[in-house]
Amino acid sequence: MNVRDFVEHHYRHFNAAALKDAAHGYAAHIDAGGRMLVTLAGAMSTAELGLSLAEMIRAGKVSAICCTGANLEEDVFNLVAHDHYKRLPNYRDLTPEQEKELEDQGLNRVTDTCIPEEQAFRAIENEILELWQEAEAAGERRFPHEFLFDLVSKKLDPSSFHIDPKDSWLVAAAEKNLPMFVPGWEDSTLGNIFVSHAYRGNVNSIGTVKSGLEYMDALIRWYLATTKSCATNPSDPGVGFFQIGGGIAGDFPICVVPLIHQDMGDPCPYWGYFCQISDSTTSYGSYSGAVPNEKISWGKLEPKTPKFVIESDATIVAPLIFAHVLGW
Known part of the structure; x- marks a missing residue:
């Protein structure tokens, strides 16, 4: 029995049923010609989500990604230093003194996994610094992900x-x-490293790396271009929103729709599909745990938008949905 058949047979109620329904909705959106923006919060790259997400990208099931700076860089760290990672299954039992020992050993803990400072951060520091310096010398300003794209495709062996x-x-x-x-992006290890080099004069301009506000401008242009066909094709489902976790990775991009039609005064389609995987609950103003209907009041979703919430661990749920969509 493959993963899709397993889910179809066993996942019938509660969060399991929500997972299956979300997978069906994702596939239906793509099959109808829609595009999907996927957001990555938390430590999905250190959780090695690339095992399934990479194939989703190659298969054309992902049209764009919005992620934290940590997820952007931690996929590279895993690529170059995986053999030096240390897993701590008993992480819940660690004392403050044991945590200090990890720091002394250069092991930065993310739940049950330690990222090694020397083999991960420092191993690529010179290469990424060269890219920053080359851009500065050429008078270029680039986005963080553009430097990382060049790092993995041109700089690293x-x-x-x-x-x-x-x-x-x-x-x-x-x-x-x-x-x-x-x-x-500044809330990331490489963001910190960049600023440290700018402070020391190894990079003369902090402006060499573009900012979050410029990312929003780029997102506006991408969203308008990607949904342009919706104006002439009413059956075009537009762009869907698949949110893994909460935080800025999800909060930032979903706002582009009300920005366009409320702040700019231009018409644009609402998000055509919405799914969130999160263990956050709706309480005390938690936006990450807010039910999708709240997003209707903010001009992000429509009442008819397919909406799914899976209150569970994204490291378990996301690979299952991706496997289902891929037919594994």
Whole structure:
């Protein structure tokens, strides 16, 4: 029994049924000619979501990605340093003193997985610095993901990769030159490293790397171009929104629709599909846990938009949905 058949037979109620329904909705949206924006929050790259997401990109099931700076860079770290990662199944039992020992060893813990400072961050620092410096010398300003695309496709030696590059979603995205939006990149290790080099004068202008506001401008242009056909083809379902986790990776891009039709005063289609995988609940003003209907009041979704919420662990749910959509 393959994954799709397993889900079809066993996933019948509650979050399991929501997972199956969301997978059906995703496939139906794509099959009808729609496009899908996928958002990545949390530590999805360190969770090695690339094992399934990369194939979704190659299969044309993902039209664009909005992710945190951490997810952008951590896929590269996994690519070049996977063999040096350390897994800690007993992470819940660690004492503050043991956590300090991890810091002393250069092991940065993400739940049960430690990212090695020297083999991950420092191993690519010189190469990414060269790209920043080359852009500055040429008078170019580029987005964070454009530097990372060049890093994995031009600077790094594939023979040094610790995993098969087909399992890296960033490599797949770079090969397709997939539209990418990375708000809040400064809240990442490479963002910190960039500022440290700018502070020391190794890069003269912080403006060499474009900002989140410029990403929003790029997102407006991408959304309008991608939904242009909706005006002449009423059956075109437009762009769907598949949100993994909460936070800025989801909050930032979903706002482009009300920005266009409320702030700019221009007509545009609402998001044509919505699914969120999150363990956040609706309480005390939590936007990440808000039910989709709240987004209707903000001009992001329509009452008729297919909407799905799966309250579960995204590291479990997202690969199952991707496998279902891919027919694995």
